[in-house]
Amino acid sequence: MKLNELKDNKGATKARIRVGRGIGSGKxxxxxxxxxxxxxxxxxxxxxxxxxxxxxxxxxxxxxxKNPFAKEYAVVNLDTLQKAVDAGKLSAxxxxxxxxxxAGIVSQAKDGLRLLARGAITSSINVTVNSASKxxxxxxxxxxxxxxxxxxxKTESSEAKK
Numbered sequence: 001m002k003l004n005e006l007k008d009n010k011g012a013t014k015a016r017i018r019v020g021r022g023i024g025s026g027k028x029x030x031x032x033x034x035x036x037x038x039x040x041x042x043x044x045x046x047x048x049x050x051x052x053x054x055x056x057x058x059x060x061x062x063x064x065x066k067n068p069f070a071k072e073y074a075v076v077n078l079d080t081l082q083k084a085v086d087a088g089k090l091s092a093x094x095x096x097x098x099x100x101x102x103a104g105i106v107s108q109a110k111d112g113l114r115l116l117a118r119g120a121i122t123s124s125i126n127v128t129v130n131s132a133s134k135x136x137x138x139x140x141x142x143x144x145x146x147x148x149x150x151x152x153x154k155t156e157s158s159e160a161k162k
Contacts, residue, residue: 071111073131078139079119080105081127092145096128115140115147 019031033040048055074097084090089103097113100106106113112130117139124144130152137147 071131073112073114074100074106074108074110075114075116076100076106077116077118078121078136081125082119082121082123085123085125092123092125094128095125097130112150121145 017027018025019027020029022028030040038044039046048057050056081090081095084100084103084105085092089105090099097106097109100113101109115127115129115132115136117133117135121139121143125140126146126148127140128148128150130150132147132149140147
């Protein structure tokens with residue numbers, strides 16, 4: 001089989017309907033849109049409109065709160081770090097966000113790096129992160145390593161509130 005011999009199965013594709021090509025075509029004049037009104041015009045899409053019935057986005061209750069100032073961290077687990085150190089992708093004595101991005105373990109910096117405790121760590125590593133779980137810190141220190149947590153620079157407004 002060659003690329004120029006490929007074709008769809010019979011009935012897999014349908015010819016598009018050519019509208020506005022005379023009354024004999026069955027889709028002439030108004031092109032199947034009916035007469036007049038907003039929806040017969042071009043460039044109109046009435047999203048969420050349910051014919052005068054209260055739309056679903058107004059019928060359903062709104063719940064919860066979305067914090068606009070919430071931090072979203074790039075997450076890395078202990079087992080991921082252990083595999084990378086064993087494979088030689090990371091130096092065990094200097095692991096930080098930049099090193100993880102260069103090694104291809106973390107793809108986006110987001111608001112910083114958070115260390116979580118999934119898996120086990122056997123090598124002694126020094127990690128610099130923005131945030132870490134207590135279990136992750138305990139596991140790294142048990143293996144003889146150290147977790148450094150970066151301090152967030154405080155703004156003038158947050159200091160003035162105190």
